[in-house]
Amino acid sequence: MSQRPIVAFAVCWGIGYAIAVIVRLSWMNLWLAMAAGMLYCAAMIMRPKGTVWLRSLLIVAAAAGVYGDHDARNRSLVELQTDEVSGVHFQGRIVTPVSVDGDRVSFQAEAESVAIPEHAAPGNGGKGERMQFSIRLLAQEEQETARRWERGDRIELDGTLRRPAEARNFGGFDYRNYLRLQHIHWQMTAKGTAGLTVTPPEAGEWGGWLAMRSIDRFRDRLAGQVDQLFPPDQSGFMKGMLIGLTDEIEPQQFERFSRLGLTHIIAISGLNVAIFLACLIWLLRRFGLTRETVLLTALALMPLYIAVTGASPSIVRAGLMAMIGLYAAYRNRLKDGLHIALIAGVGMLVWNPYYLLDVSFQLSFLVTLGLILGVPQMNKLLPVKHAKLRDALSITIVAQLISFPLSIYYFNQFSLLSFAANFALVPAFSAWVMPGGTTAMLLGFLWGTGAGWLGWLIAKTNALLFYVVEQTSKLDAFQTIWPSPSPVWILAYYGLLCAALVLLQPFAAKDESAAPEPMLYGTKTNKLPFLNRQTMNRYVLLPASLLGFAGLLWYGYDPERGTAEGRVQFLDVGQGDSILIQTLPGGHTILVDGGGTVSFRKPGDAWKERRDPYEVGRKLLVPLLKKRGVQQIDELILTHQDADHFGGLQAVLEHIPVRRFLFNGTLKPLPAVEKLFQTALEKGTELVEVEAGDTLQVDAGTALHFLYPLPEGEREGVRMEQDQNPSSVVFLMEMAGTRWLFTGDIGQAEERKLLDRWSAVSRGFAQGEALAPAAREPALSAGAGAQVSVVYKPVDVLKVAHHGSKSSTAEDWLNAWQPKHAVISAGANNIYGHPNRQVLERLTSHGISAQRTDRDGEVQMTVRGGKIYTRTKLRP
Template sequence: MIRNRPVVAITLLWTFGYTIAYSLSGISWLSLYTTLIAAIAAVALWMLPIPGKTAVCGALVVVMAAGYYADYDGRNVSSLNPQAISQEAEAFTLEGVIADQVEVDGDKAAFTVQSADSRRERFAVSVKLLSRDEQAAAKTWQRADRVILQGTLQTPGEARNFDGFDYRRYLRFQHIHWQVSVKGAAQVQTASPDHWSWLQLLRWIDWFRSMLGDGMERLFPAAQSGFMKAMLIGLTNDIDPEQFQQFSQLGLTHIIAISGLHVAIFLACLLWTMRKLGFTRETYLITAMIAVPLYVAVTGAAPSIIRAGLMAVIGLYATYRQTLKDGLHTVLLVGLLMLLWEPYYLMNVSFQLSFLVTIGLIVGVPYANKLMPIRSRAWRDALSITIVAQIVSFPVSIYYFNQFSLLSLAANFVLVPVFSMFTMPGGTIALFVSFVWMPAGKALAWIVAQVNEWLFWVVSALSRWQLFQTIWPTPGIVWIIGYYAVWSLLVYSLLLRGGNGDSGNSAAESGPMLSAKGTQAKAGRLSANLAAKAGYCRLPLAVCMVCGMLAYAYEPDRWVQEGQVHFIDVGQGDSIFIRSPRSRSVILVDGGGTVSFHKPGNEWKQRSDPYEVGRKLLVPLLKQRGIHAIDYLIVTHQDADHIGGLQAVLEQIPVKQLLFNGTIKPNPGVETLFQTALANGVTLVKVYAGDILQVDEDTRLRFMYPLPASYTDGGIRVEKEQNTESVVFLMEMQGTRWLLTGDMEKPSETKVLELIEKDRIRGETATDKTPPLFPGTGPVDVLKVAHHGSKTSTTDAWLDAWRPQYAVISVGQYNTYGHPHPTVIARLGERGIPVLRTDADGEVQMSVKDGVIRVRTKLRSQIMKTGGNPLD
């Protein structure tokens, strides 16, 4: 594949150089000078007739690329000095131009501003809208408008959980280093552009896209217009999040996201139409070359569409010039040009998937066709393309999305042709016809909408089959390389196995003696037979290697005998992930959640896709950690900051048992949560003081609150005040003790201590030798401080009874409740108890092995062990 293809070799080596520079950032000697010196050395060496120069020049190309990336990345810094502006950050004035399309969603407007000074620095701006009139005003702001605004300057938030989304890194790859938060549209002054710029051209494109989007809203039902806008012109703001999730679960998001498929369909329709209208070959090829860049601009110019558009233009030009073209050369040349223009494309998932799948199809489909026992060329090509695309995209898909549906192959094979051959061209034709004659456009759109309804029903039904949804932890780069290597070995073995001995010419062997040609034929048959035998030998090994790679990726820590307790940073709320060391059982305690207050008349503030802890944070984290199912979901109580994120968990991850306090809070969200659990076949279990859950030989949960069922009527009670009913339990894991307390308050603490004391006295005086219901107090290794460190709990008596070695407080950064309270912090400090806080430390991860607890935190990079100091 690489021999005699220098562009292929250079592009692969250049990409490898970028990867090294990105992975080993901070190497001081990598710079543009390094690139220049390596380039001079490579040219000089190539001109010398010495052995091994190809390998050395290849290594120099890698160095050149690494230096180029390091120089580019090193210049991506802010021109503002954080120390110099710290005093004026609360009243920061920014003057510049709006550099992208303004997104208005509910009570928030977001856009990017490019400063008007010589530095031309970009700022991410978020405006909190205070009234409906301000919302209407914000919708008039456009790209290229001059703007002066005043707000609070701050650095973007970093990832607060291990493997979590890093917004700071995300913005940095867009050359943005600062956020400006503005309160009220009155702090924003805009004016029309005073001179022409490229932003003015993009402004016109925004207007055109908006016009097309408005046309789709007039043609299609509200439930479909967002989907059609995303699929046809790349406007994704209005697509239903639940619908997008359904497509994502089936691996069909490439239908929604503009990609090479859309360019191919656009070109096919355009060329077919011009041929039917009698255009000459030269005319329709030139017209297509002009139309493709316009289509790329109108659909948003994402990396995948840029790649497809550049390839299409190069292919059209080669056809116009009647020159031979090499598909692999073309795609890698496009990739190299894009990486030279913007090295950060390499970290873009759209860029990665687009190029990997395209290269895979170019290289793999011919081999797949040879292995397909199908005579029909059309069916063989369709099946080969679908299978190869699935195999090639699989590692990148699970790396970023951590899920794969076993129905994905069938869904792509059946549904993609319908969308691509009917919905996309039909919707486009209906849109443009509507600009000429609206009734005809609506009639065509109605037909498309009916087909869409059937397609959406199929997607919705298939996405609900949890049996076919698989969850994969994020794989390592070494595994991804190994995956492609073993698949290459498998395909090679299958091709060898397909060899046969019929390739020789039997007629040449007639006669008493073999002719020279007959001898060659016999040798050829012998070679084919040997190759086939080699294929038979390699095939079982290759199959076993592929299966082994997949099994390892699905559960890489199957044999790790280590307990895990992760206090996930979900903001102002609780969520604790526990995995037992022996059985690898998964326990999730609470799921965080966002507390929202809705008042009548404020419906305009509602956002189409609001931030939801479960869907945006908790579920992705659990999937990244390879949680295929949750054995025990413990709901300590039913306040929003503890159960808000669990709705998404129940919808996307199988749950076996849900343990709760035996009460129900009169709240629509709570009712929906329990209804979803019942609909998914989750067993509901009430737990009370005295109950014991034996997870495995090393892990046991002793429930200590609420009161035992014998103290109540035994039924499910309606309880509005949930803090006093929090589930409290003591977990014993490999000899370590963990006290998890929910949002219990002082009265509950007193009752627990009284119950323990009564049980101790009963045990001492009883004659039947019955074991105690409750464990005794005494030192615990870790105390989860109740109610986010509120002063209403964690009393002196409670701390003196348990004497924890560590205390963990799950609390939101900049929360408005004043948590944790200084009184609680003082009580812990007086007893010398180290405190770990999610607002200061981010996620707190603890592991248990051989009775020793090791701790690490996301933000402060500290590692500790039980009873000791931070380790070196």
């Protein structure tokens, strides 16, 4: 601590915050921080011997107290027992830029007063409560009205107050916690602009709003320049790269960069700051200013640059480091990059402790620290003589190694081409596209023609680079999927990485003229040459660290390898079905349906479409599957082709390899269905039609017996069918001694047909008759006889058909199967009234315990030792 006090303080401060995040004890508060601070000051004044560890612990305690106090104060002034209240009157002020996206307007506002009908007034009248607003526009003309709203405007409206939605699936995105980390606990929603009033600040209220509004307007003007200079398919990307406006980046374009690990190109960070400072300093020197004046002017303009580019954690970190560095250069003092980074980091954490949980902050600081510490060491290890090439290789290698754990933790994917893509493409973007784009954007205010020429050159470069990114991102064989690792795994990764890097230093390139060092001889003080430190490092510690590192990666790629559990996970995908099955003992992955987003757009409603509309497969299902480490789907079963069952599967096929696609042998005449099957064929997925009588032996302990749809003579190809519910695939799964019945969206008529069919089959076999098996795909076995023995036995779990609709789950159906448990997949607050009250009463009368995704969120059932254990996300 005495040699590197800033480093020691920053490490201890971070540890203290981490402890407070994990433990969350009530006595971790401001009093603890003050007591630890006073004791630390006393220890520094008295300086008794052996107090280094004591002082370190006091810093940890002070940091834990600061974080705990900050978190404890993050409480809402609006205390309600319900999650939603209508008719709430809000008066306040808009405090963020206003975003208009299709028929949605979003912003944040701080309340001056909140009036809630039939409820007591909030504490302090609600004054100071920050809320997230979402206004649904009713007419296209209202878009222009909303675009005129600015930060600082007073707003008054009546709307609905809602508590933000929490994660409804294990490991899913938690919007409630996301807003809480911004000190927001409520959402306000309203329809149309006619019932609200928005007015600019009055004469005596401007304060800092004038500066903020000026910054927003200047940013909008810069965005307008980018729109004029670059084609539509590039302007969103360039806005993100140059001024931090990421809302308009095309989703497919962002996804391509993400698959190659190149999204940091779009994020405003240290590279942007470096280019800004280089151009600014060069310009100021042209005016003949002194070195001190140049440095102070650059220092004074950095906050403006941070504000104009969006003030994300990464740009704040880079800006603070630049400001500290400029001041240090002005005073000819602190020049240690590590100290500068740590001072900026601790300063940000003191200002807002929640930065610690921000992925942008984590990646930005870890990669920065890794580059400062690791690049010099990596340079010594690389046998490359060309200095610039060696530096580029070292920077890319170190950045990849440092960012890898956080990348797979948050994004669950890593491309084996990421290193090559970063090494080849980042220099092109950073050395030409970024500075050239900045120059063209600013030049447009002075010389539009020249800016247009420069923009044209950059656009041509972008077109080439985008083409390379697009083609490279299509190479699915190089994409790997990783489950989110535990914090212990991440710490072990960094520990072994550091150990290996240190132990490799003796292998660094040395001067060839120097005498070779003996490998097996000890020092003068070591009488046992085979036990000297060099030998231990080379032959024991280094191999152990490298093997440990490789083993850690092997385990992290598939931590569930060899598990003795089977899992059936009824995902909450809203008003739809999606069931993830991991079999026992083979660990095969089966996905039944994929949910979907149903759109009710009318002709003329194109203006309502958002730039990146919500799609359940891309936004929810695929991220969940990746987070759980689903690297391949062995069997994808589409029960039928209604949008709430197949819609999310398009994204699944595009992002995750699928071996076999099982469906009901029909096609619904929809372009989306045609695209789905075409994608499956392009990806090399085997298409298999199933019907009653088919059996699929998944592994030694798991079999799927298909009970419906009923065969209709010899198959003569796939037939078109508009009404899909009556043709839903129904199958019985036997896994490790448990029985599960999956029913799609069949109705009571289909339930009756299925029961009659298998009753007839059972009678036929009892009389010695035989049924001729139909021609089957090689993957399936045919013939009803294989299933008669398993059909009429009670099942452990019934997936209730058609989301609990009253048209399904008849008394005879329950009597035939006698399930112990039932699961209903339905959307919360759905407009169809699912599940139906009669169906729930019917289940209760049969003594069947029912879990519902609309009420319970995701329902997870684990098979262990022949028993089923259940947990739900919202009702533990």
